[in-house]
Amino acid sequence: xWYMNEDRKLLQKSFAEFAQKRVRPFAKQLEDEEASPKEILxxxxxxxxxxxxxxxxxxxxxPDYISWGLLLEEVSKESATFGFLTLLRQVFNGPLLKSxxxxxxxxxxxxxxxxxxxxxxxxxxxxxxxxxxxxxxxAVKDGDxxxxxxxxxxxxxxxxxxxxxxxxxxxxxxxxxxxEGLDVFFVHTSDPGFSAGHIENKVGLNGSRxxxxxxxNIRVPESDRMxxxxxxxxxxxxxxxxxxxxxxxGCEAMIAKTAxxxxxxxxMGRSLWDSYQAARHDLAKLQLxxxxxRNALYGxxxxxxxxxxxxxxxxxxxxxxxxxxxxxxSECMLxxxxxxxxxxxxxxxxxxxxxxxQIACFSDKTFLDNVANSL
Amino acid sequence: xAKEIWVYAQKDADVVKELLAKSQEIAKVxxxxxxxxxxxxxxxxxxxxxxxxxxxxxxAVEHTSLKEYRCDxxxxxxxxxxxxxxxxxxxxxxxxxxxxxxxxxxxxxxxGLAAHCIDLRYGKDRLNCMVPAFGGKVISEIYIPNAxxxxxxxxxxxxxxxxxxxxxxxxxxxxxxxxxxxxxxxxFLGFEENQKDTNNIEDADVVVSAGRGITSxxxxxxxxxxxxxxxxxxxxSRSFIDxxxxxxxxxxxxxxxxxxxxxxxxxAGVSGAAQYVCGIARxxxxxxxxxxxxxxxxxxxxxxxxxxxxxxxxAVAAKL
Amino acid sequence: xxxxxxxxxxxxxxxxxxxxxxxxxxxxxxxxxxxxVINEADCHAIEAALRLKEQNGGTIxxxxxxxxxxxxxxxxxxxxxxDAAYLISDRKVGGADSLATSYTLSKLIETVGTFDVILTGxxxxxxxxxxxxxxxxxxxNAAHATNVVDLYYxxxxxxxKQFETxxxxxxxQTPCVIGVTPKANEVRFKNVRTILExxxxxxxxxxxxxxxxxxxxxxxxKGSPSQNGEVEAMSGNKECKxxxxxxxxxxxxxxxxxxxxxxxxxxx
Numbered sequence: 031x032w033y034m035n036e037d038r039k040l041l042q043k044s045f046a047e048f049a050q051k052r053v054r055p056f057a058k059q060l061e062d063e064e065a066s067p068k069e070i071l072x073x074x075x076x077x078x079x080x081x082x083x084x085x086x087x088x089x090x091x092x093p094d095y096i097s098w099g100l101l102l103e104e105v106s107k108e109s110a111t112f113g114f115l116t117l118l119r120q121v122f123n124g125p126l127l128k129s130x131x132x133x134x135x136x137x138x139x140x141x142x143x144x145x146x147x148x149x150x151x152x153x154x155x156x157x158x159x160x161x162x163x164x165x166x167x168x169a170v171k172d173g174d175x176x177x178x179x180x181x182x183x184x185x186x187x188x189x190x191x192x193x194x195x196x197x198x199x200x201x202x203x204x205x206x207x208x209x210e211g212l213d214v215f216f217v218h219t220s221d222p223g224f225s226a227g228h229i230e231n232k233v234g235l236n237g238s239r240x241x242x243x244x245x246x247n248i249r250v251p252e253s254d255r256m257x258x259x260x261x262x263x264x265x266x267x268x269x270x271x272x273x274x275x276x277x278x279x280g281c282e283a284m285i286a287k288t289a290x291x292x293x294x295x296x297x298m299g300r301s302l303w304d305s306y307q308a309a310r311h312d313l314a315k316l317q318l319x320x321x322x323x324r325n326a327l328y329g330x331x332x333x334x335x336x337x338x339x340x341x342x343x344x345x346x347x348x349x350x351x352x353x354x355x356x357x358x359x360s361e362c363m364l365x366x367x368x369x370x371x372x373x374x375x376x377x378x379x380x381x382x383x384x385x386x387x388q389i390a391c392f393s394d395k396t397f398l399d400n401v402a403n404s405l
Numbered sequence: 406x407a408k409e410i411w412v413y414a415q416k417d418a419d420v421v422k423e424l425l426a427k428s429q430e431i432a433k434v435x436x437x438x439x440x441x442x443x444x445x446x447x448x449x450x451x452x453x454x455x456x457x458x459x460x461x462x463x464x465a466v467e468h469t470s471l472k473e474y475r476c477d478x479x480x481x482x483x484x485x486x487x488x489x490x491x492x493x494x495x496x497x498x499x500x501x502x503x504x505x506x507x508x509x510x511x512x513x514x515x516x517g518l519a520a521h522c523i524d525l526r527y528g529k530d531r532l533n534c535m536v537p538a539f540g541g542k543v544i545s546e547i548y549i550p551n552a553x554x555x556x557x558x559x560x561x562x563x564x565x566x567x568x569x570x571x572x573x574x575x576x577x578x579x580x581x582x583x584x585x586x587x588x589x590x591x592x593f594l595g596f597e598e599n600q601k602d603t604n605n606i607e608d609a610d611v612v613v614s615a616g617r618g619i620t621s622x623x624x625x626x627x628x629x630x631x632x633x634x635x636x637x638x639x640x641x642s643r644s645f646i647d648x649x650x651x652x653x654x655x656x657x658x659x660x661x662x663x664x665x666x667x668x669x670x671x672x673a674g675v676s677g678a679a680q681y682v683c684g685i686a687r688x689x690x691x692x693x694x695x696x697x698x699x700x701x702x703x704x705x706x707x708x709x710x711x712x713x714x715x716x717x718x719x720a721v722a723a724k725l
Numbered sequence: 726x727x728x729x730x731x732x733x734x735x736x737x738x739x740x741x742x743x744x745x746x747x748x749x750x751x752x753x754x755x756x757x758x759x760x761x762v763i764n765e766a767d768c769h770a771i772e773a774a775l776r777l778k779e780q781n782g783g784t785i786x787x788x789x790x791x792x793x794x795x796x797x798x799x800x801x802x803x804x805x806x807x808d809a810a811y812l813i814s815d816r817k818v819g820g821a822d823s824l825a826t827s828y829t830l831s832k833l834i835e836t837v838g839t840f841d842v843i844l845t846g847x848x849x850x851x852x853x854x855x856x857x858x859x860x861x862x863x864x865x866n867a868a869h870a871t872n873v874v875d876l877y878y879x880x881x882x883x884x885x886k887q888f889e890t891x892x893x894x895x896x897x898q899t900p901c902v903i904g905v906t907p908k909a910n911e912v913r914f915k916n917v918r919t920i921l922e923x924x925x926x927x928x929x930x931x932x933x934x935x936x937x938x939x940x941x942x943x944x945x946x947k948g949s950p951s952q953n954g955e956v957e958a959m960s961g962n963k964e965c966k967x968x969x970x971x972x973x974x975x976x977x978x979x980x981x982x983x984x985x986x987x988x989x990x991x992x993x
Contacts, residue, residue, distance in 0.1 A: 704961025
């Protein structure tokens, strides 16, 4: 590949080894029992797997978004949920470097980069994901501290992180022009006022433990309020292209599995692969889509390596990847006949994951006005 | 060069008997070679009994410093013996000790060594040592054209031989006073014996073996039931260990495991990979069950069943 | 402070053993197109070296004998955390049996440094002779141990060797050569930082002329007392009778065969 070099080859091999030895045995528990992947995520952090896009002055080894893409790709070949949870680490760590004080970076972000803690985002409310102005979670100043009350919904890893970034209103109304009144606080889940509620039974991305969280008079020091909250919210955008790598890994795994199946399944002395040109061609068409998508994804990631962090371009990758994963999983299931729709085969979950991916972080349906505004 | 075939008589190792029998076979082919055992230790009063196992002559190397096995001292003592008598052939069992001692002696004496052989055949005017490579996928012929002695280490439990002739062995007690001044680079700190092996597959008359195809609880239960009905020891392949149900390698058959020689071996869900079949060469009768008609195991079986192991095992156990 | 050398070997990837064929005319192995990896036991030797370095301080130097392409495996060893790597690649040392191989490695080791401990994988996946640790010990005039399942430094290297009936513990004087088995440890995953540092470390390819005090008679084919003859594929030699019929019929046949072979079990 045009984007590979010696370092990336070594890294990719090492990511594949980790994915096969750690993620693969765990994938079934994650999918069927929604077991907590927290320990494996921390292990990845300790092995430096979250450092690739991070600049060296923050203990990173980057910025190299291509290596990051390779990590997401390899992990997602075993589990899209795992790829998603790996992606979130950078979705948060990257923007946090711009929204936090130096003290917060040392206290929270660098430990997150190195796998000592897991940070999550508690943002969504019943008012609506993008409807920040009607959020109800409030933080009220009391001396040197803020007292937070409220709740969030559809929070990923609701009961499985160490620290949450909580979006809360510090005024009755957010100022439309300056966005003053909208703040983000670091809240420890060990705080007695924190509780996680119901974990949703949703389609796909099993194991991401999406659920509700509640804040009951949680006291947070002023030093745990981010000085530049808008930077956090604005910078999520460019990181979302990581979803492309998740879909890419999933598609590659499914196509390989399907090709292998068709070549080994023998009926009347001939493999299905040899007997049915239609099947070969169906799979070939999927492969063409994947090859084109891979170039688009890594082209975008190369742009990021060159310092171009374009939300629209990232959104283009994100909004294409869900439908691609859906299409490939749908086709592969049918090409594998009855085996394809059986859970143990390992294809049908990507079909469900594809739907969840189209909603995760932000819905593909809310993105289009952003694109129109750029024209 | 002495017309002698030497066998390192490791204490309490069954392979010594196999090697002495094989050496007698080779001696018959090449004519007028004496089969000798080499014993080391601090108390060799029973060394002459090696004649019962097939040795015509026994070289006894006795010294207090040889009480515990230490590779460097044992190797030095053997090197001296080899330099003195110059045997033409020298065989070791490929046991943990043999696999270490033989190459050390070879490096001291500067000769050639074929390791982990599964057979020794005399032909083309030379001794051909058959050695598995690439996990047993291929068998290489190794020979030593010029250097002497010709040395080989042989896997225990694999050689197929006639019963060895017994002898009233000639005992040669070597002068080991040179060991009074020898020091060792190894300090022996202690030995911890394994837990008693209640499931001795190597000596069992009947073995029932599980392969990768035994995945469900039902199929495993059917297998254990069958083993119980036939009083068989349960063994398995490495692939079965990889499924996670068991971890114990002491019941594992294969190149890095054990060899079995039962009257009856039943393989269930075993594919017959090279590494596995190396360990079943001496099984007398083999019945194999596998759902893949092309599984390699059938080429090593007397009877084959293409089918679902769980169903067959359950049905058979019920009827026994 | 401990200077550790680790001998590694580039071998065909065992995952691809299916693809190895035998040339029908020359009766030699054909292994083209099979990717190479670091021999598995050698990875455990590198892991053992990393632990010894963590406990005692020092350096880890990789040494290997192989074709120029083996550089890739040495780079991977550096990515695991070794500090420097040397490859001896020369026609003169090729065609070697284990005695000549261990001689060459001993000369390479003496040329590139002075070491307290030399680790090797106990055996290689392809040849599996397990000779190198002992023979290296003899050539280097050092203590040596094979089949090691545990090792640490305490006034010498304390090793636990696996025997059939149990485990023996020995203290070896340094310098010593130790054959590490996969049972000794679990190889750690590579760290991204260590991977990225690999390219900045010493990785040199030497030829036979670079080796110090070499006696040519012990090198390569000339120095190999054992020779390879023909190679044959492992094949079964039994005539297998495939049982036919319904499941019940087959089960009946199997029961009868079992009774024939081991007799009928007496009911208590």
